[in-house]
Amino acid sequence: MSKLLALALAACFFATSSFAAPRAESAQECGIAADMAVVAQSLAQEQIQAPQAGAIMARIYDVSESERGRALMKEILDAAYLRNTNSTQNFAEELFTACMQSDGNMDAILGRRL
Numbered sequence: 001m002s003k004l005l006a007l008a009l010a011a012c013f014f015a016t017s018s019f020a021a022p023r024a025e026s027a028q029e030c031g032i033a034a035d036m037a038v039v040a041q042s043l044a045q046e047q048i049q050a051p052q053a054g055a056i057m058a059r060i061y062d063v064s065e066s067e068r069g070r071a072l073m074k075e076i077l078d079a080a081y082l083r084n085t086n087s088t089q090n091f092a093e094e095l096f097t098a099c100m101q102s103d104g105n106m107d108a109i110l111g112r113r114l
Contacts, residue, residue: 024104
């Protein structure tokens with residue numbers, strides 16, 4: 001995915017209530033979230049320290065200009081590091097399925113912040 005496309009799509013994410021994970025606004029955004037999940041879970045499996053993983057993902061997805069993009073990336077990273085299983089594909093599939101079936105709501109997979 002080109003850096004420009006990633007930036008444009010990441011810029012589309014918006015910050016939601018502080019009690020919920022960011023909500024995707026389109027199928028494309030659900031796809032980006034699933035892609036982020038693959039990368040985040042892979043970094044967690046390789047035992048890359050979370051701050052370094054965040055820096056790597058920020059470069060890959062170029063979310064520096066998007067508060068929504070940064071919030072989504074953080075939520076996905078946090079979930080990946082909490083579940084740190086051997087199933088990278090399952091995390092991404094679960095996230096994508098939840099996102100598509102619930103009009104962009106990924107709380108079922110990413111959890112709710114207290």
